[in-house]
Amino acid sequence: MKRAWGAVATLVIASAALAQDKSQSSAAPIAAQVCAACHAADGNSVAAANPKIAGQVAEYLQKQLRDFRAQDGKKPLRESPVMNGMVANLSDQDMKGLAAFYAGQAQKPAAAADKDLAALGQKLWRGGDSQHGIPACAGCHGPAGAGIPAQFPRLSGQFAEYVVAQLTAFREGKRNNDQNGVMRGVAAHMNDGQIRAVAEYAAGLRP
Helix, strand or coil: CHHHHHHHHHHHHHHHHHHHHHHHHHHHHHHHHHHHHHHCCCCCCCCCCCCCCCCCCHHHHHHHHHHHCCCCCCCCCCCCCCHHHHCCCCCHHHHHHHHHHHHCCCCCCCCCCCHHHHHHHHHHHHHCEHHHCECCCHHHHCCCCCCECCCECCCCCCCHHHHHHHHHHHHHCCCCCCHHHHHHHHHCCCCHHHHHHHHHHHHHCCC
16 A cells, blocks of 8 residues: 555656646747846846846746736736736746746856945845844845745845845835735835845855
């Protein structure tokens, strides 16, 4: 009986792996035709306005793709003149496949350019600023910025300029697709200098 259950479990795992492989292989042409112009074929964008998505948490990528897509005549949860159009014709399976495809790519990380600014960012990342109500970034994104699968994105090696733009958008309420308003709550307590410092430090992190 145990052998039978073991065989069933092995079959289920193998089937899931095969389905994932097929999903990723079908995503590769979409990545090349739709995504590569901005994010590069392997997800390592060379323009700071477009995030590096190689090695990003798959669940996070899938959520962002879903949030960019308008549904049931409503505005998308995350608005972007470029991305809203790009995802309009993607199916849920396409999004899942793309997320898995890019999560499996090796990131070519950005780098911190300002050591002094990164040093300030390190303090905020590791310990936060209780006086101003800023929690440690590491609490959700991990000490090395690797993120937490299915919950929080990887920030290590990301363009500092992109992280600045997103934190600013959260602070100003221009981006509001964060779960339970967590990032809006954090960013609301951060000034421009703190945002730049954290972003600079994240760019230099390696998981």
